[in-house]
Structure formats: structure tokens, C-alpha cells
Amino acid sequence: MSQLLQTISNIISYVSIAIICYGAVIGLFKFINNEFGRFNRSFSLEKTVQIKIEVGYYLLLGLEFLIASDIIDTILNPSFEDLGILAGTVLIRTGLSFFLNKEIENIAKNDPLKD
Template sequence: MYHDRESIRHQFASFLLLALEFLIAADIILTVIHPTFEEIAILASIVAIRTVISYFLEKEIRDFNAQNQEI
């Protein structure tokens, strides 16, 4: 039961990372289309926050994979 839950969390985290990458790309495209200093500042803060979230999700995925290899 525990292993199944961890596997689901792992898949969900992978999908979240993919979604975050798409959202960052969409924000960049919108900023390129309508560039203003305010939009650029908002984009920079959004990218920074999403990068931090992505880092920790990737770290959790790596830890999960390492634990599965030990089992």
C-alpha cells in the first residue's frame, strides 16, 4: 500500500514538473508578445518561484528513485 502511494506521488510530481515547464514557456511567450516592464517583473518573479518549486520536486523524485533502487 505504501509503495503504491509513493509511486502515485512520483508520477504526480513528474506531471507537475511538466506542467510548470509549459506554464513558464507560456508566460515567456506572452511577455515577448506584450513586453512591458511590469510584465517582465511579474514574469521574473513567477519564473523564480516556479524554478524553486521545480528544484524541490526534482529532488524528491531523485530521492524516490534512489529509495526504489535500494529495495
């Protein structure tokens, strides 16, 4: 059972990395496409803001999966050292998630380019 949970934790970690990388690659391609729009006058600052929001969502989702993986790892190896590492990791990732989410909400709410 322990080996199965460790495998699941590893899969969740890889999935989280894949989500973050996927979001970054998609965001990069969209950003480059938008920047090339400067040459044919189809560039849009609104698209840049939307790309930032979209990449932020992928980052948040990936961070949530990483926290889930860390929790499973700590359940499997419940030493005080592992609990301390988990607490620090969850605190940092939760802080990143909180402030990234606030930034995304602020951008979406205060977008001067909205109709």
C-alpha cells in the first residue's frame, strides 16, 4: 500500500510539473504570436493581459497539485523533519498561490481595456 501511495504521489508531482510547463509553453507561444502582431498591426495589449491571467491559472493549478503530493509524502513518512519541511513548503506555496491569485483577480477586475 505504501508503495502504491508513493507512486501516486510521484505521478501527482509529475502531473503538476507538466501542468506548469504546459501553461508556460502555451503562454510563451501566445505571447510570441501577439508580439509578431506588432508587424502587421494586430498587436493587442488586452491579449497580453489575458495571457498573463491564463499562465497564472496554470501556475496556481500546478502549485495545488504539488501541495497534494507533498501531503501524501508526509503521510507516508511522518517524521518531525518531514513535517517541518512540509509546513515550510506548504506555507511558501500557499503564499505564492494567494498572491498570484490576488494579482490575477486585480488584473481581471481593473483591466482598463475592458469594455
